[in-house]
Each structure stands twice: as C-alpha cells, then as structure tokens.
Amino acid sequence: MTTRTRKEAARLPLDTILEGDCIEVMRGLPEASVDLIFADPPYNLQLKGELHRPDNSRVDAVDDAWDQFGSFAAYDQFTRDWLAVARRLLKPNGAIWVIGSYHNVFRLGAELQNQGFWILNDVVWRKSNPMPNFRGKRLTNAHETLIWASRDEGSKYTFNYEALKALNEGIQMRSDWVLPICTGHERLKDAKGDKAHPTQKPESLLHRVLLGTTNAGDVVLDPFFGTGTTGAVAKMLGRHFIGIEREKAYRDVAERRLRDVRPFDRSALEVTSSKRSEPRVPFGQLVERGMLRPGEMLTSPSGKAAKVRADGTLVADGVTGSIHQVGAALEGAPSCNGWTYWHIRRDGQPVSIDVFRQQIRSEM
Amino acid sequence: MTTRTRKEAARLPLDTILEGDCIEVMRGLPEASVDLIFADPPYNLQLKGELHRPDNSRVDAVDDAWDQFGSFAAYDQFTRDWLAVARRLLKPNGAIWVIGSYHNVFRLGAELQNQGFWILNDVVWRKSNPMPNFRGKRLTNAHETLIWASRDEGSKYTFNYEALKALNEGIQMRSDWVLPICTGHERLKDAKGDKAHPTQKPESLLHRVLLGTTNAGDVVLDPFFGTGTTGAVAKMLGRHFIGIEREKAYRDVAERRLRDVRPFDRSALEVTSSKRSEPRVPFGQLVERGMLRPGEMLTSPSGKAAKVRADGTLVADGVTGSIHQVGAALEGAPSCNGWTYWHIRRDGQPVSIDVFRQQIRSEM
DNA sequence: AATCAACATGAATCTGCCT
DNA sequence: AAGGCAGATTCATGTTGAT
Numbered sequence: 001m002t003t004r005t006r007k008e009a010a011r012l013p014l015d016t017i018l019e020g021d022c023i024e025v026m027r028g029l030p031e032a033s034v035d036l037i038f039a040d041p042p043y044n045l046q047l048k049g050e051l052h053r054p055d056n057s058r059v060d061a062v063d064d065a066w067d068q069f070g071s072f073a074a075y076d077q078f079t080r081d082w083l084a085v086a087r088r089l090l091k092p093n094g095a096i097w098v099i100g101s102y103h104n105v106f107r108l109g110a111e112l113q114n115q116g117f118w119i120l121n122d123v124v125w126r127k128s129n130p131m132p133n134f135r136g137k138r139l140t141n142a143h144e145t146l147i148w149a150s151r152d153e154g155s156k157y158t159f160n161y162e163a164l165k166a167l168n169e170g171i172q173m174r175s176d177w178v179l180p181i182c183t184g185h186e187r188l189k190d191a192k193g194d195k196a197h198p199t200q201k202p203e204s205l206l207h208r209v210l211l212g213t214t215n216a217g218d219v220v221l222d223p224f225f226g227t228g229t230t231g232a233v234a235k236m237l238g239r240h241f242i243g244i245e246r247e248k249a250y251r252d253v254a255e256r257r258l259r260d261v262r263p264f265d266r267s268a269l270e271v272t273s274s275k276r277s278e279p280r281v282p283f284g285q286l287v288e289r290g291m292l293r294p295g296e297m298l299t300s301p302s303g304k305a306a307k308v309r310a311d312g313t314l315v316a317d318g319v320t321g322s323i324h325q326v327g328a329a330l331e332g333a334p335s336c337n338g339w340t341y342w343h344i345r346r347d348g349q350p351v352s353i354d355v356f357r358q359q360i361r362s363e364m
Numbered sequence: 365m366t367t368r369t370r371k372e373a374a375r376l377p378l379d380t381i382l383e384g385d386c387i388e389v390m391r392g393l394p395e396a397s398v399d400l401i402f403a404d405p406p407y408n409l410q411l412k413g414e415l416h417r418p419d420n421s422r423v424d425a426v427d428d429a430w431d432q433f434g435s436f437a438a439y440d441q442f443t444r445d446w447l448a449v450a451r452r453l454l455k456p457n458g459a460i461w462v463i464g465s466y467h468n469v470f471r472l473g474a475e476l477q478n479q480g481f482w483i484l485n486d487v488v489w490r491k492s493n494p495m496p497n498f499r500g501k502r503l504t505n506a507h508e509t510l511i512w513a514s515r516d517e518g519s520k521y522t523f524n525y526e527a528l529k530a531l532n533e534g535i536q537m538r539s540d541w542v543l544p545i546c547t548g549h550e551r552l553k554d555a556k557g558d559k560a561h562p563t564q565k566p567e568s569l570l571h572r573v574l575l576g577t578t579n580a581g582d583v584v585l586d587p588f589f590g591t592g593t594t595g596a597v598a599k600m601l602g603r604h605f606i607g608i609e610r611e612k613a614y615r616d617v618a619e620r621r622l623r624d625v626r627p628f629d630r631s632a633l634e635v636t637s638s639k640r641s642e643p644r645v646p647f648g649q650l651v652e653r654g655m656l657r658p659g660e661m662l663t664s665p666s667g668k669a670a671k672v673r674a675d676g677t678l679v680a681d682g683v684t685g686s687i688h689q690v691g692a693a694l695e696g697a698p699s700c701n702g703w704t705y706w707h708i709r710r711d712g713q714p715v716s717i718d719v720f721r722q723q724i725r726s727e728m
Numbered sequence: 729a730a731t732c733a734a735c736a737t738g739a740a741t742c743t744g745c746c747t
Numbered sequence: 748a749a750g751g752c753a754g755a756t757t758c759a760t761g762t763t764g765a766t
Contacts (some may be wrong), residue, residue, distance in 0.1 A: 073695025102486035122466035136525040142538035161500040163675040167648030174506035204652040208658040268658035418756045493759040499742035
C-alpha cells in the first residue's frame, strides 16, 4: 500500500452505510480507492411495466418491439451511468462482481465489456431449492448468473486459488456453484414478519466471492446494499465494507444486522496460500551452503543426468544453463520446473532438490 | 399446420446442407417458414499466446479464422445481421436457441432482446468433464450458456413439458443441465485422425433441446451447421433440418455423418442423468453455509482438537490441511475419514460433522 | 481374456518479476 | 516498454498398450 492509497482510504467512510442514490453518492467518493465492488442491481423496476403488462396481444408487432427497445434503452442508460462512476472508484487492480438473471444480465455483461472491464469468469449460482415453474410453461428458473471482471485487461486481480481449492476439498473451484437460496433464520424479516427484502442473497454466496477475490483488510463497496449481506460477510471475514442504499427501511434492517455480526478470529482467516507467495531461493545457494557439491551429478525421473557447477548452473550433453533451462532442453519441453525435476542420491535414495529449498526457506 | 405453411415448407430445401455464408443463404429462403433455429455462432475468443498443460503438452486452441473479429463493434454488427435475417425466417410461433460463452453470450442476449425476441429461459450447460484452468488463475470454465427465446413476446412457442419431466426422472426440468462434453466415438475425426471440428457439440444437448421445444415433423434451421450435430439429432427424432455451412471440409463430414443416421433408434438412449449415488460434499460448504463458524474447535473421540478456518481447512498443532489430512496426521495414521472422525459440541453434546453433510445432501 | 497403467485431450480471453 | 527468465500449474474420461 502506498502512502497515497492509505491517505485516500483514510478518507473513505469505511464500514458504514451511506444514504442516497448510488450514482450520486459514488460521485462523492475518492477515485481509485476500492478493491472490490459487489453489485446486485435492480432489474424489475425499469422493466416492470413492460414485463408484466396485461395481455394486449393485438398490439402491432413493430410497435411492440419498439416499446421493449425503449425500456431497454432506459435500463441501459442506468447501467452505463452507475457502472461508469463505480469504475472510477476502483483501484487499477480492482475487480467487480455483478449478479443478475436473464432479464438484465446480458445487458450488464455487454456494458461491462463496452466500458473496458475485462471479464474473468461468468459464474452460475445453481440454486439447490428454487421455486418451481408452477404453470409448467418453461424450465424451472433454477440459477442466477454472476460476472467477475477486473477493471482493465491487464489488472493484477486478486484470486485466492488455493483457498477456493481447499473450500472444494482439494479440487479446483469451478464456475458453477451449488448453494441454497436464503431461507430460514438467515432470511431477515420486517416488523410484520414478512421478508424484509425481496432478493436477499445467501451469505454463503458472498463468503465464496469475498474469500476468493479479496484479501483481509480490503475495501469492498456494494452500491445496492439492500439488507447488507455483503457488509455482514465482509465484517465476518475481516474486510472493510462501504454500503450505499436508498431505502430507509433496508438501511435500518442492515444497521441492526451489522451490529450483531462478530468477525471471525484472525487465525481462522488465515487461508491456504500459494507457493508463488513464498520467497525465491536461487539454486546457487544450495551449492554455496554445501548442500550440493560442484561436480555432483543430478538425475531426472526420465533418466537424464547433469553435472552441478560451482556457479549454480548445470551442464549436460553440451547444454549449459539454469536447472530449469537444462531440464527443458533435455526434455525438449517449452519449460521445466527444475526444482521438482532434478534429484540427487543421498543414502542410496534419489532425493528431490526441492527438499533442500524447503530447508533453506524454513531457516529464513 | 395450415395449408399456407405447408406450401412454404414444400419450397424449403428440407434435410439438406446449404453451402455459403449463412446471411446470404438465409436471405434466399422463404419468410415465416421455420419452426426452430439452433445457432452456435463463433464465440470471438481472444487468445493471446499458447497454453500448455502442467505436463508441458500444448492445448489445441480454437484459433480458426472464422472465430476472429476485430472489435466488439464488428462482432455486434455480425450478430445484428444474422439474427435479423434469421428472425425473418421464423414462423410467428417459432423460437430460437443460441449458445455461447462469456466472451459473446452477453452481446448475443442483448441483441436478441433488442430485436424483439422474447427470452423464455437461459439454460446453463454444466459440463461434467470440462478442461481445467491449468495455470490456476481463474475458476474452471465449466459451463456454457444457452438462450431460448420465442420470436415475439406473445408467441405460442412449443414446450413439451411432460417429455422433459420424464427425461428428468419425473421432476420438472431445471435451467441447468449436466451433460458431458463431446468425446470418444461421438467425436468426429478427419482423415488424419484429428478432430474434424474444434467445437463439436454433444448430441445429448441437442436431444434435449429438440425433444423439449419442437414437435415431430417440425423444421429446424442451423445457420452454423459445422459437422451437423443439429441435423443428426433432428433426423433421429423425426424432425426436418436445414443446415448452412460455409466450410467445405465441415460440410463433407456432416454429409457422411447424416447418411449413417437412422431415425427413432435412439430416443430411449439418453444416459445423461447418471445421478451419482452419493454426491460429494466439500467440507468447506459447512463453513460457507454457516453450519460451522471459522474459529470453532472440532474434537475427536481420542481427545484431539482442531480449529476450523474460513477456507474449510483445519489447523492443529502446527498441522494444516483438510479434515482428512489433519485427522490422519494427529493419529499418525496413513489415512483418516474426517467426516466420522471430527465432532463439534452442539447443545452440550458432541455431534459428528457427518450429520451436517447428510443435511446438505438431503437438500441437493 | 481381463486388468491396470500410461497416455491423450477438451470453445481458454491462463504468470510475475526483474532489468 | 519490452525482453528475459524463474518456476508454478490439471480434472474427467476415453483410448492404447503392457502384463
């Protein structure tokens, strides 16, 4: 974190719910200050009149199409506007998640691309307990679609690959997530006992999103905060949130909800990390430290051999270079991880040279 | 079927493959004469360099000229053009299916809506055996999206509700379909033994589409015919097809394929709903769903203890890993079934975590 | 003949750091 | 900014070949 970023973050209203129209509120926030945006924009408000109007099937087909386009145009304008101001708030390496159904997600996705966001995945939330299609006229609408995109094509987005893999019992996480809809105790009720918000998202969905694509301490903005699922899970996971919500009733419910959220222990938030984040050890250190002697022979599982030289390079069959280069040359491969490729005999057994690297790392 | 429709159908080149650019060919066909269109247009993938698997083998990418577009604007223009001429061919009660990935499907869906098509469902093809994400930089791209839309909002589209319900073992068909990708004997090869087409779709997918949304005798048009999966399944199911394909090599393969297809042999074959007896439940789901809280302690019958982390791993005595790995390490055993080994206190009593797994399975 | 191990491959926007 | 280089990274399924 640079000083400038820290200063900007200090001006951010962290861990609070802001009141008002999200476009106006976002205009007042400092640019390039947010790590992640999670947005569940409305899609029924603009289109409602068109989607659910009574059966006037006598309407001329051309007019009918024009009507739809007219309402889509309004929705597109709304999408363009809030996405543009949201994008301004993202750090260069920031990312966004949006969620929608077939009513609006195609327009959302197209506009993300138009504005220069770079789609990383589309994710299907497969509902384990959806509402059936009562009239039997279509397929059960059993999923919603999320889009994960970085601010720019080249952004170095956050992706906790190993954590998500651990969450999936050691198998790479896929783009289809099976999770139940929000019901039972988790579903917030209003004073009358009715559901407080029509589209409350399950915390499990946000858990996966935030664990996978943010780090502890990151700032997460939700411009359509509703009853605050994003904020609740962010708080549990040790992330900062900023919520924006227009409706007082939703804000009130969210405030109460967030007061009761307890963050998880710090130690529970440490997550399985990638090898990539471990410090680099030059192969030459193994020679310098006397773990390997110049002149010793390394062997590969495929039966190749190479001699260690005093400067930490290898030589074999006229090829000279790093452990990786010589391995790749001998295998005729585009690349090779020399650490796992090369072995040396110790006590009669071939030992991976990676063992020595681990030893050095443990002493660092 | 009215007399007029029959006459038009008579002028249609039924059950043949037409040569040429699909937009020009479609302009020459009679309007309002087709019951269903199935379209698998180019996805406009934007691949940078080569990709290798961890074993250094090269991934055979889709780098064909027909998939290259200069910009989103160029792709949108192409989409507008072919959709408009395709729409003209549809009967008033006709419908269309399009398939795509996140690269193009948002633009496809938005343009469908712009032209007045009425989206009935978006359907997720969840691949049971997708290609993994080899570099671990994103989620496994494990699905593609289909959009099913009628020509107009008021169209009386065909939907064989009971047939699909029967296909799904008596339960209403959902909007997510688990089907394997096209491999093995079904995958067509060229003279050299390489795949004849880079993106051949599985027959099971078309089986479900045509069985569910056409009637026997209907006319199905595929403007991007490729190696003719749509035609093959249409012929099997007693539907008429019209294919349009620009590339001679694909047309030749499709012609040969279609000659060998026998109608009706196959309708009972659909093996795709191979439900696993006991679906796998990752331990992480218990955490995501709030059944266990990160930071809580698990205990074993032998008195060992471990702490739950947010990514579904455990930590105990410096050991970190899955419920199985940590259990095995603490017992000094080669393996351990963590599901029966670990317990948690609930209402003063130790409860096996397997109880929560059963609960999740009962909801699946 | 049967079993098992080894190998092949699929619509993929697939690295990061230092110089 | 571009080039060089270390070194991290895979799941399900079907086919082929060896025992």
